[in-house]
Amino acid sequence: MATSVGFDLDMTLADTRAGIAAVYDELSSRLGVPIDSALVVTRLGPPLEQELAYWLPPEEIPAAADLYREIYQDVGVPSHVAMEGAHEAIESVRAGGGRVIVVTGKNERDATSTVRHLGLDVDEVAGSVFGAAKGTALARFGAAAYVGDHVADIAAARAGGAFSVTVATGPYSAGELREHGADVALGDLTEFATWFAGWRPHAELV
Structure with missing residues (x-):
């Protein structure tokens, strides 16, 4: 079984x-509101509206979110690059006959555009879900493991009945991810293929 x-x-x-x-x-320029983008990118993961709440009053957030998403396709997506080991990680799943789903807090349009821009060979993209809310997509897809960089991704794996694999390429160290209950914490995706090759036969027996 794959x-x-x-x-x-x-x-x-x-x-x-x-x-x-x-x-x-x-x-920030269009709204005339100071936003520290260097700070913003240290805490990626939660929904856009949650980040905007640090910078704007509640009544201005919906329009700002719409404008952000309008800008994103032309300004954001072209600057994205694949994490080291990303293509190889996906290829290792496919080599074993498995399928790949991306489940992300990013809205589905921008997530799909990012996946296409990077040439990531995935079967499905599920967007606009965070934390345990990701579990529904993971369970429906039949994902045996879920890989993420945030402690909320551990909750996602649990909610989806999946093994929690984490990478220390986001805001948390490997030690912190283990402390929050990750089943395994890797330094980055370059370690995934070797780990997966050893784990997969055991997963298929479950």
Whole structure:
């Protein structure tokens, strides 16, 4: 039986920091509101509206979110690059006959555009979900493992009945990810293929 895997996008498969910072800089300029984009990109993961709440009053957030997403396609996506080991991680799942789903807090349009821009060979993209809310997509897809860089991705894996694999390429160290309950914490995706090759036969027996 093949082992399918889910992956988070921002700072797991894709280094989106430069693109997202550029979008926030443009948003700041258009709105005339100071936004520290360098700070913003240190805490990627939660929904856009949650980040905007640090900079804007509640009544201005919906329009700002719409403008952010309008800017994103032209300013953000072209600046994204694949994380080291991302393509190889996906290829290792496919080599074992597994399928790949990306489950992310990023809205589905921008997530899909990012996946296409980076040439990531995935079967499905599920967007606009965060934390345990990702579990529904993971369970429906039949993901045996979910890979992410945020502690909320551990909750996502648990909610989806998946093995929690984390990478220390986001805001948390490997030690912190283990402390929050990750089943395994890797330094980055360059370690994934070797780990997966050893884990997959055991997963398929479950």
